[in-house]
Amino acid sequence: MSSEPLLRVENLKTQFFTESGTVRAVDGISFEVNEGEIVGLVGESGAGKSVASMSLMRLVEEPGEIVGGEVTYKGETIFGLEEGPDGELRERDDMLSESEMRERIRGREIAVIFQDPMESLNPVFTVGGQLREFIEINRDLPKDEAKVEAVRMLREVGIPDPEDRYEEYPHQFSGGMRQRVLIAMALACEPNLIIADEPTTALDVTVEGQILDLVDDLQDRYDTSFIWVTHDMGVVAEICDRVNVMYLGEIVEQAPVDELFYETKHPYTDALLDSMPRPDRTVDELDPIEGVMPEAISPPSGCRFHPRCPDAREVCTRVHPDTLEVDRADGHPHRAACVKHDVFDVGYDESAPLEAGDEAETDVGGAATDPEEDPETPVEEEQASTDGGERPEGSRSSSDHRSDVGEASEASRKPENEPGGGESRQ
Amino acid sequence: MATTESQLDDQQPDAEGGSADEEFEARVGWRYTLKKVKRDATARIGLYIVAFVIFIAAFAAIDSNLSRLTFGALSDYTAAQALPFFDHPTRIPPPGEGNPNQPPMFLDGGTLSQPLGTDPQGRDYFTRIVYGSQVSVSVGLAATAIGLIGGTIIGSIAGYYGGWVDDVLMRSVETVYAIPPLVLIIVFTVFVSGGSPDIQYAVIGVGIAFIPVFARIIRSRVLSVREMDYIEAARAAGVKDRNIIRRHVIPNSFAPVMVYATLQIGVTILIVAGLSFLGYGAQPPTPDWGEMLRIAHGRYMHSNIWLSIWPGLAILVTIMGFNLFGDGLQDALDPRIKN
Numbered sequence: 009m010s011s012e013p014l015l016r017v018e019n020l021k022t023q024f025f026t027e028s029g030t031v032r033a034v035d036g037i038s039f040e041v042n043e044g045e046i047v048g049l050v051g052e053s054g055a056g057k058s059v060a061s062m063s064l065m066r067l068v069e070e071p072g073e074i075v076g077g078e079v080t081y082k083g084e085t086i087f088g089l090e091e092g093p094d095g096e097l098r099e100r101d102d103m104l105s106e107s108e109m110r111e112r113i114r115g116r117e118i119a120v121i122f123q124d125p126m127e128s129l130n131p132v133f134t135v136g137g138q139l140r141e142f143i144e145i146n147r148d149l150p151k152d153e154a155k156v157e158a159v160r161m162l163r164e165v166g167i168p169d170p171e172d173r174y175e176e177y178p179h180q181f182s183g184g185m186r187q188r189v190l191i192a193m194a195l196a197c198e199p200n201l202i203i204a205d206e207p208t209t210a211l212d213v214t215v216e217g218q219i220l221d222l223v224d225d226l227q228d229r230y231d232t233s234f235i236w237v238t239h240d241m242g243v244v245a246e247i248c249d250r251v252n253v254m255y256l257g258e259i260v261e262q263a264p265v266d267e268l269f270y271e272t273k274h275p276y277t278d279a280l281l282d283s284m285p286r287p288d289r290t291v292d293e294l295d296p297i298e299g300v301m302p303e304a305i306s307p308p309s310g311c312r313f314h315p316r317c318p319d320a321r322e323v324c325t326r327v328h329p330d331t332l333e334v335d336r337a338d339g340h341p342h343r344a345a346c347v348k349h350d351v352f353d354v355g356y357d358e359s360a361p362l363e364a365g366d367e368a369e370t371d372v373g374g375a376a377t378d379p380e381e382d383p384e385t386p387v388e389e390e391q392a393s394t395d396g397g398e399r400p401e402g403s404r405s406s407s408d409h410r411s412d413v414g415e416a417s418e419a420s421r422k423p424e425n426e427p428g429g430g431e432s433r434q
Numbered sequence: 435m436a437t438t439e440s441q442l443d444d445q446q447p448d449a450e451g452g453s454a455d456e457e458f459e460a461r462v463g464w465r466y467t468l469k470k471v472k473r474d475a476t477a478r479i480g481l482y483i484v485a486f487v488i489f490i491a492a493f494a495a496i497d498s499n500l501s502r503l504t505f506g507a508l509s510d511y512t513a514a515q516a517l518p519f520f521d522h523p524t525r526i527p528p529p530g531e532g533n534p535n536q537p538p539m540f541l542d543g544g545t546l547s548q549p550l551g552t553d554p555q556g557r558d559y560f561t562r563i564v565y566g567s568q569v570s571v572s573v574g575l576a577a578t579a580i581g582l583i584g585g586t587i588i589g590s591i592a593g594y595y596g597g598w599v600d601d602v603l604m605r606s607v608e609t610v611y612a613i614p615p616l617v618l619i620i621v622f623t624v625f626v627s628g629g630s631p632d633i634q635y636a637v638i639g640v641g642i643a644f645i646p647v648f649a650r651i652i653r654s655r656v657l658s659v660r661e662m663d664y665i666e667a668a669r670a671a672g673v674k675d676r677n678i679i680r681r682h683v684i685p686n687s688f689a690p691v692m693v694y695a696t697l698q699i700g701v702t703i704l705i706v707a708g709l710s711f712l713g714y715g716a717q718p719p720t721p722d723w724g725e726m727l728r729i730a731h732g733r734y735m736h737s738n739i740w741l742s743i744w745p746g747l748a749i750l751v752t753i754m755g756f757n758l759f760g761d762g763l764q765d766a767l768d769p770r771i772k773n
Contacts, residue, residue, distance in 0.1 A: 067669055111672060114670055114672035115670065116672065119671065120670040122670075123663070127664065128663040128664050130664040130685075130686065131686065132685040133681070133682070133685070141677075142673075145673060145674075146671065193667070193671070
């Protein structure tokens with residue numbers, strides 16, 4: 009925290025206005041990215057990681073909208089609201105315009121590596137042509153120089169015979185090769201920050217290992233900062249410097265990577281770690297997280313994790329914990345959003361423990377009648393059935409709306425209730 | 435055919451191994467598509483008819499020496515006379531050597547030098563039929579191109595932006611769509627030409643009448659293409675919307691429109707011939723098949739039925755050719771149909 013961070017996100021909120029209600033995909037997250045740092049954004053599918061990362065580029069699509077918060081990049085306001093004279097929130101004057109975003113930020117300053125290497129290259133365009141297009145527009149190079157640069161980048165990311173491969177089409181590349189091309193595309197524009205949206209999820213572990221090594225290597229050389237979006241704690245342990253754990257649109261824990269793994273402060277992070285094999289611990293059996301993540305359309309009252317939390321107490325159904333600093337490590341704060349830490353002082357120790365299941369349900373119902381309840385509490389019937397593990401019908405419309413296109417990867421960008429990549433599977 | 439297929443199969447492991455090899459590349463290119471079209475017997479016939487008609491139209495126009503060799507009676511024409519088909523005087527065929535209303539060569543009174551006989555003005559009918567192919571092919575291509583280009587621009591913009599842009603564009607296009615095409619074209623032709631209809635107005639009218647269909651087809655494709663990750667990737671890299679549409683959206687949405695356009699050429703030729711027949715298209719003495727039918731069917735239907743049969747046959751064969759080819763192209767581009 010010596011100087012101004014490269015990117016600062018404060019209380020960012022992104023919502024999707026669907027027919028079945030408002031989906032609070034990202035609900036007030038704050039984090040920072042310093043120069044030369046790899047910051048992890050971890051969570052189950054549907055936690056809002058991808059939406060959060062697209063919000064940073066202001067590329068959230070209809071019916072989604074950034075509704076609050078502030079995103080500052082190198083002192084420039086990517087997103088910011090202020091109260092207008094009529095009391096309505098409006099975009100601040102110093103906020104970058106759409107054309108400034110396109111010409112100065114996207115690609116040039118912040119680049120994205122997408123999740124699905126099979127879908128992220130235009131099939132009717134040569135690989136080299138796409139790479140060259142990106143270099144041309146973001147580095148103002150003439151065509152022939154851009155081509156030389158494109159070939160150099162292909163070699164840099166380990167594509168054999170880059171001159172020949174330059175002329176080939178995406179379908180002639182394997183998944184790992186395409187992912188390398190995507191990395192080349194992101195790096196070729198020489199950005200200061202790269203958002204990597206689950207770039208290794210679609211790859212098998214050997215290729216994943218190679219890609220991670222490659223990124224590590226390139227990051228050393230180019231000193232690029234990364235936001236690494238993933239659901240894989242193994243990947244986090246391998247490359248991240250600091251980690252943000254997301255649950256249902258919120259950051260529940262924020263810590264340097266070693267801190268997070270060895271001094272875990274939030275039960276959700278704990279549960280995530282328990283649900284996957286770790287080389288540093290021997291356990292008889294893995295301990296999956298019970299249930300599925302509720303819909304972001306009707307998040308549980310109080311702490312959003314309480315219906316699935318092993319440590320939940322009565323107070324958790326009432327009090328919504330902010331992400332507060334509970335410890336410090338290596339000059340970085342360790343923040344967690346769990347009332348069991350002393351800083352919250354809401355009477356966790358005195359509160360009666362909750363057992364998972366039916367008791368939680370009744371408690372949620374009881375909490376709803378509480379007049380001092382969080383005003384944002386949604387419809388309770390739906391809530392109860394969500395707790396019971398059933399999906400309210402029609403509540404998937406936000407994702408269906410996209411998946412009718414037939415793009416699984418697209419669908420997963422929207423909040424969805426699938427148990428993520430293995431952490432919570434039974 | 436069998437050898438081609440086994441060759442392709444043999445090549446696959448190589449292709450996956452990463453070495454660039456032409457056979458594999460050909461599986462996506464248009465050359466491969468053409469190969470697939472040729473495998474289908476009916477599509478092959480269509481392809482040959484289309485090639486034949488285009489060949490005739492092109493050579494009757496370009497090479498007067500060749501036409502002398504090939505087409506006999508066409509020798510009176512020069513290339514300069516034949517080329518600009520919108521320009522009336524150059525298209526006036528010289529008076530025939532034979533008598534007016536001479537029957538075809540296989541009937542009594544027919545001569546070899548005028549194989550299809552002559553028209554009531556004594557002009558060689560074979561020459562007129564051949565020159566009619568120029569009119570028909572250029573009319574088919576031009577009108578379809580107007581519909582294709584207009585529809586692609588409107589449909590891709592509407593589909594890519596969505597929202598009110600989509601509403602405004604598609605609703606106005608659908609308004610055009612709601613008017614019966616023949617009425618629309620006739621009214622347009624009469625108005626734009628200021629009361630003296632001619633074929634170029636008919637072509638533009640037909641092209642405009644086809645814009646809605648093309649726009650709807652391409653829009654439906656764009657709606658799915660715009661959700662692809664590579665579009666998002668392009669946006670995240672700061673590519674301008676215009677370039678995203680031009681370089682990423684349209685090329686990926688184009689295949690179904692292309693097929694439809696091929697089928698549409700035949701339809702266009704038919705409609706323009708119909709317009710000429712009704713008097714709203716080509717005007718005499720333009721050697722347009724529809725216009726020839728109009729002259730023929732009235733006074734001469736009983737005295738010389740061949741005047742109606744030749745242009746009718748020409749229209750039939752040409753349209754059948756384009757339709758068979760279009761169908762074959764559709765099958766060839768549809769990955770679900772394996773042959």
